[in-house]
Amino acid sequence: MTASRVLREEGGYSEKTRAKVLAQVDALGYLPNRLATVFAGDQSSTFVGVSIPDLGNEVFAQVLEGIDRKLGSFGYQSVLGLTQHTLHEEENWIRTVLSWQPAGLILTGRYHSPRATDMLRNSGIPIVEIWDLNSSPLDMSVGINHFDSGFDMGRYLTSLGYSDVGYVGTSHDTANAATERLNGFCKAVEGAGGAVVKQLCLHDTATFYPGFYGTEQLLAAKNNVECIYYQNDAMAFGGLQYCVGKGLNVPIDIGIAGWGDLPIASVMNRRLTSCHVSHLKLGQRAAEMMMARLTGEPVNSCHDIGFRLIPGSTVRNNDS
Amino acid sequence: MTASRVLREEGGYSEKTRAKVLAQVDALGYLPNRLATVFAGDQSSTFVGVSIPDLGNEVFAQVLEGIDRKLGSFGYQSVLGLTQHTLHEEENWIRTVLSWQPAGLILTGRYHSPRATDMLRNSGIPIVEIWDLNSSPLDMSVGINHFDSGFDMGRYLTSLGYSDVGYVGTSHDTANAATERLNGFCKAVEGAGGAVVKQLCLHDTATFYPGFYGTEQLLAAKNNVECIYYQNDAMAFGGLQYCVGKGLNVPIDIGIAGWGDLPIASVMNRRLTSCHVSHLKLGQRAAEMMMARLTGEPVNSCHDIGFRLIPGSTVRNNDS
DNA sequence: CTGTTTTACGTTACGGGTAACTTAGCGCTT
C-alpha cells in the first residue's frame, strides 16, 4: 500500500520510505499492472479503439496518424482494427475491443450493424464517428459531407461545359462515403441536364490499377465520355495513365478528376483536379473530441472539417 | 460460475441451463470483461504492441497493414505506438504498453534505449524486431539487410559508369536503417573509386518536399553530380520534379534512384530506379512469427525477407 | 504532562472471471 502511494506520488509517506520503495522498484524492474487498476474500476483505461477500413489507402493512414499522435500526447493508446469496409468485421471487432474496457472508440463511417449499434449504445463510453459527417451521431461525429463534395465536383464539371461524364469506382456491399459522393455527383450532373455513366470495379480495392482498367472498360462501353470522375486520386492516376498511354490528350480529349488530393499529386507537372480534405487534422480533431469528452469538457457533437475543391489542370478550364 | 462455463463452452451444464444463461446474456447485453481473465493470470491477453515510426511514410503503413490483418485473423489486436523515430518516445511507449500485459511486442528497428532493452528482456514476452534484420535479436527479427541494399545500389550505379554521385536524405539523432543503406552505398561507390556527396535535410521528414529542396541544395553546392541516390522514393520523386523543372534531362543529364518502390511509382510513364521490398509481407511475417511463438510452434529467430533492385529508367542503362 | 491533531504506515475489502474443490441430485446396480 505504501509502495502504491509512493508510485502514485499521492503523499502520506516519508522521504526515507520513498527512497526505499524506489530502490526496490529499480532493483526488481517492477512495472505496475495497469490491468488491475482498470479492472478494479478505480479509473478508466487509456485505450481508445480505432477502426479504420484499410491502410493501403493513404488518406486513412493519415487519419490514423492524426488520431494516434494526438491520443499519444494525452497518454492514450490506439487499439487498431482494420475492418476492411465490412460491417460484419466491424461488429466482431467492436465486440472484442469493448471486452477490453476501452476509454472510448473512434469508428470510421456512420453505418454499423444493428447489433454493433446496440453494443455501442450500451457501452456508455464516448464514441466518435469519423469520415462522413453524421448529423445524428451515436455520440460525436467529425468529417465532411461527402454528398456535397461529390455535388460540388459535379457542378464544377458541368460549369465547364462537360455533359457526358463517367464515374469509375469500386463496388461496395453497403453504402459508404464514396457512394454518397457518387450520389451527390450524379445529382449535380443530372440536374444540369448531363448524364453519368458508371463503371464499378467489382471485388477490388480503390487503388491505381482498378482505376486503369476501369477506365479501359468504361471507354470501351461508351466512347463519347468527355470527363471521368474517380472514387479517389489513386484510381484517377490509374485512369490518367491509361488515357495518356492511349494517346489521349488530357484535358483536351478527356478530363480527369479524383478525390482526396494525395500528397504525391504534387509529383506531377500538372495538378490533378481533386478535392482536398485535411485528413491529418480530421484524425487530430477526432482524438481531441474524444479527450474533451473524457475530461468532461463540453464538446459539440458534430464537427464539419470542410473540404476544398482543387480545380487542377486535368480538366478543361473556364476559358477553353 | 455456471454462466462462465456456458460462455466458454466448457461443458458441465444442462442444455436447459445453457439456454437460460444465453437468454440472460442476450437480455442484458452482457459482454464479458476480458480484463478480469487476463488479470487473474488465467490466460495472456490478445494485445500485441506494435511500434511504428510514422504512417506518413507509405511503407510503414503497409507494414502495419500486414501486421494487423494477420494478427486480426488470429483474434489478436494491435496496440499502436508511433514513436517518431526516437528512442526516447519508444522507451516511454514500451513502459506504458508493457503495463497492459500484452501478449507480445513488434518493434520497428533494432536500436533501443538501454532501459527499454532491460524492460524488454525482463518482460518475458515474445518480441519481434522488424525492418532491419538483426542477427542477434532480443528474441526474433524479420526484415532486410539495409547495408546490403544500399551497397547493391552503389554497385549498380557504379557499374553503369557513375562516379560522382550524391545522396539526399534526412538526418537522424540515432543510427537507423536509412543510415545503414547510406553506409552500404558509400562503401560500394568508394570501393569502385567514386565519391559520394551527402546532403542531409535537418529536422525534416523523408517526404517529397525535402527531396525537392535537398536536391536544389546539393546541386548548388556540387554541380558535377551525375546521379543522386535518395533515402526513399518519396524524396526521389521530389528530386525528380526539381530536376525536370530545371530543364535537366533524366537520365541523360542526371540519374535518380530511390528506395522502397512505392506503388504510386507506376503512375509515372517511366519506372523509378529503386529497391523493392514486400512491406506487406514483412508485416505479415512478423505477425506470423509472433503467433508461432505464442502457440509454442518452433520459429527461426531471424528471417530475411529479401529485396530486389529495380533497374528502372531514371538512371542510364548499360548500353548508353 | 495531558489531550488533540497530524503524519506515516498497515489492514481489509473489492472488482470479475475462473481453477480447484465441494455438494446436491439423479440414475443405475445389486
Added chain:
DNA sequence: AAGCGCTAAGTTACCCGTAACGTAAAACAG
C-alpha cells in the same frame, strides 16, 4: 433400499492495485 458413479451446480480463493478505514507514533497546543 442402500450404495455407487456420474453430472450439474455451487463455493472458495486468487489475481493486483487502491479506496476506505484503522492504528501507532510523532508533533503540537495548552
